[in-house]
Amino acid sequence: MAGTVEFPVLVRLIGRGPRESAGVGCLLRYLPEDPFAVHLQFPGALTEDGEDAVWVFSRELLTRGAAGARVGDGDVRVLPGRPGRTYIQLRSGTGAALLEVETERLHEFVRASEDCVPPGAESGWLDWDAELTRLLYD
Structure with missing residues (x-):
């Protein structure tokens, strides 16, 4: 079985007004057992409760957004930024x-996740019985 893909990334919070924020080290994670998703983990030092915060969203959303498309219509959107940035x-x-x-860091992460589970092969990695149990009983 393919292993987890983890990539440290530096993210910068874009604020309103002239203030620029310092970069924050985060972690992008891809799990073969959750093959359609990517996980973006923020360190607990940034949260009120001190716990890491994790956002989970579509690998396809990240792939298309990193390629320059404006994508997403829910809680997560990915869009082109200034040159070399997303x-x-x-x-x-x-x-x-x-x-x-x-x-480029996003492209590296996407390529590594696709080496792990190729696009179009995701459903073969799902444990359908476990997913059904989770949906029915969680």
């Missing part, structure tokens, strides 16, 4: 954040 917009009931990430 924006990831995160929205929740409590706020929103616009993150800037180096596009």
Whole structure:
């Protein structure tokens, strides 16, 4: 079985006004057992409760967004940024954040995830019995 893909990434929070934020080290993770998704993990030092925060969204969304498309219509959107950069917009009931990430780093992550589980082969990696049990009983 293919292993987990983990890539540290530096993200910069884009704020309103003239303030520029420092980069924050985050982790992009791809799990073969969750083959349609990517996980973006923020360190607990950034959260009110001190726990790591993880956003989970579509690998296809990240792939298309890193390729220059404006994608997403829900809580996560990916769109082109300034040259060599991609924006990831995160929205929740409590706020929103616009993150800037180096596009090439996203491409490297996507390629590594595709080496792990090729596009179109994702459904073969799912444990359908476990997914059904989770849906029915969780």
